[in-house]
Amino acid sequence: MRKIRTTLAVAAVTVAAGTLLTGPAQAVPDRVAGPNCASLYRSHQDDGYVRAYDAVDCYEQLGAAQGDDGNWNDASGPFRKPANDKATSLLNTGTYAGGVNNVMFYADASHEGVRGCLARGELYVDDLRDNVLKLGNTSTNANNVISSHLWTSGCTNPLT
Numbered sequence: 001m002r003k004i005r006t007t008l009a010v011a012a013v014t015v016a017a018g019t020l021l022t023g024p025a026q027a028v029p030d031r032v033a034g035p036n037c038a039s040l041y042r043s044h045q046d047d048g049y050v051r052a053y054d055a056v057d058c059y060e061q062l063g064a065a066q067g068d069d070g071n072w073n074d075a076s077g078p079f080r081k082p083a084n085d086k087a088t089s090l091l092n093t094g095t096y097a098g099g100v101n102n103v104m105f106y107a108d109a110s111h112e113g114v115r116g117c118l119a120r121g122e123l124y125v126d127d128l129r130d131n132v133l134k135l136g137n138t139s140t141n142a143n144n145v146i147s148s149h150l151w152t153s154g155c156t157n158p159l160t
Helices: 002-022 035-044
Strands: 049-055 059-065 089-093 102-108 112-118 132-135 138-141 148-152
Touching: 035 049, 035 089, 049 148, 089 102, 102 132, 112 138
Parallel strands: none
Antiparallel strands: 049 059, 049 089, 102 112, 102 148, 112 132, 132 138
C-alpha cells in the first residue's frame, strides 16, 4: 500500500512539474499569415496593380491602383477615404513594363514623410505590424499609417 501511495505521489508531482515547465497554453491565431496573400498574388499576377488591405494576410481590400495616388484621404483616385491610415497588408502585382514596378508607400499625402517600398520581387507584405517606414533618422511602425503611394523604379527601405 505504501508503494502505491509513493507511486501516486511521484506521478502527481511529475504531472504538476510538467504543467509548470511547459507554461500556459498558447492561443492559436485566427488565421496563419501569408496564405491568402499568396493566393491573391497568383490570381492577380502581372495585372499591373498594387492593392492595400485593412487586415493581416490581404483580407478586407481598401483599394487597388495601376497608377499613383497622392492622397488616400480624399474623394478621388483609386484609394479614397477611409483608406487613409488603415493598411495592414499590401500586394504588388505590377508588371515589368518600363522598369517602374516597385511601389513606395508614404505616411503623408503628396508622397511625403517616412516611407517604405514594396519591391516587385517581394510580391506582398502580409503584416505591416512588423515593418517600419523610414526617412533619414526618423522611423515609425508601418501599420495603419500609409497615406499615399508612388510607382518607382528604385526601392529604398524595402518592406518584407
